[in-house]
Amino acid sequence: MHSRLIRSVAATAVLLGAAACSSSGSGSDPLAGSSASGGSGRTVVVGSANFPENVLLASIYSQALQAKGVKVQEKFNIGSREVLYGQLQNGSLTVLPEYNGALLGYLDAKNTASGTTAVNAALQAKLPASLGILDSAAAEDKDSLTVSQENAAKYNLKSIADLSAQASGFTVGGPPEFKSRREQQFKDAYGLTFKEWKPTGDATADSLKSNAVQVGNVFTTDPKILLLKLVTLTDPKNVFSSQNVTPLVNKAGLDATATGALNAVSAKLDTAGLTALMKRVSVDKEDPSAVAKDWLKTNGLS
Structure with a gap:
């Protein structure tokens, strides 16, 4: 299962792509039967895990809601999924940026759903009645097979399937457990x-650039994809489960105005855009709130 389990060690995700699934809704109205009024008095509490990408996404959600007149309280950098999920269930939090595949793995470790639509359908079946998911963004923070721009051009590599003619001569880099x-x-x-599987850990992207390895396991929103001009290969067979950025919500805390604002964010957010935002946050050290504000203005959501 994808290792983007919302985790308590922020440094793991500081340096987290063209790979993206098409945006998919949750499959049903998650707020059916709700009488909440996020835009008319009730405060929507937006939470986040304690790593930079999740804080950035939560800030985008928060400011998008405020732009629609929704009263918002921010509770960022809280901790791991285990803590956050409980706070959503008890109503302490209203909205959380999630990753649909990782959330499904948390709720049902044996589930084998992979594409966005299948993962979201499985999530709907596993979530308690009080919780729901809104529309998934095309943006994904997921495992990938990535190559250098030079090798992509030399061997005409766009998809993992394109590796078939070259794999026997290629070395793969990634974390120690990647091969198994x-x-x-x-x-x-x-x-x-x-040809070979080499443990490269955090140096995978640099190893691709130097051609020490020809294929590497790099997260799709890692800013080094931009910095080193790497190419993420598409995965038509869905070896890597979908990890679309998806709002997880407490249904009683949102109304149609709030839901619409969050779905509008999902409609605009793709992997390449999120990667560019993460470069500003984790490499250029810009304030996540300011980066979020710029993105919302550029996309007509502020």
């Missing part, structure tokens, strides 16, 4: 047998 988790999956889905 993924080797058989790549064989089964794409018929790939790589």
